[in-house]
Amino acid sequence: MPGPAVLRPYDPEWPLRAARLLADVRRVLAPLGVAESFEHIGSTSVPGLSAKAYVDLQVTVMELPVAAALVEALAPVGFVPAVGARPDSPGVHRDLPRGSEVVPDELWRKRLFTRDVDGPEASILHVRLTASPWARYTVWFRDWLRAHPEARDRYAEFKAAVAVEHAGDPDFDDYTRAKTEFFDAVQEEFEAWGRQRSRP
Template sequence: MVDQTNPAELVEYRAAWAQQAAQVLDAVATAIAGLPGQESARLDHIGSTAVPGLAAKPFVDLQLRISPLPAEHDLVLLLEPLGFVRARGSRPDSPGVDRDLPRGSLPADPRVWQKLLFWNEEEQVILHVRRADSPWGLYTAWFRDWLRANPEARSRYEKIKRALSTQQVGKADYDDYTRGKTQFFDEVQAEFESWAAHSVR
């Protein structure tokens, strides 16, 4: 019998996601107090759950931008009491686990793509830890804000997400869904970078 579960199943936007994100981000900020670079660290609610009206997988994506990138062991000790464990991905080549794929027009040292990924099962929260100078860190925030400000782009993105989601029924994970969205990112990268250049202060 074919497994009909869908690991990339989408749900309608939930206003509670914003409050949940704020609470977890506050807890993370407290937990990392004392780490080198924490004074200038940035904590963000990113991804589709951060865009009102956009259907999303019911996992809240958060981001910590900090330099230097903390040692994995140090972060594990600090985040474990909050329920976070180091995420390794469902496959050896799962995207965005230990490194972000280079993209965009911003010049970058190859080392800035390194990252650490954490998962909180109880809260259903993913925490992406990136260097403060990671272009991906900027892109995630710009993309979120561009979707918030651009209903037409938000509608296009949701249509693609729904189409990709239906293709994941019976699969063991949502890696193919994640990779499938890359084409849309490639198509709109220059558009949201240009928008950010004229809108973000």
């Protein structure tokens, strides 16, 4: 995914695109019998939030299928394995550990796929283990921003400043890394909020 991060105003088409793609992904993954949840995540899932025009999707699985099986299953709906802009591109093969949970290192493993990266249907699919803290954090962070417009607006301002700072970059890897500062500042708050809402 070449080029720097370019943020665009929120587009109500994004959740519609996500719903269509998630339906396709659910259908093609059904024969594998491993998927447990399907979510629209990331900034395009938060109404009113500016974002890169890549719709982020998340599928959680009890066990990561063999890579070749996932590649074969997702190919008919246009998703191909992501390679990252650089050898150390964040989030391609594993998530960086964060948050309050101490878990085995293997739970941070993931698979990442992209679709139509240069076109109007640009999408990213994260396949994470159900037990991965990131699988929960992405949903909690999304829902926390939806429920707290002031936090959403602070995040929008932060992202805009970071995008300007990295406007000359050849890719958006360093923009992605720079956003960690905001996540670090709000992790405890949104995690506590998410845990409270998750209690029966």
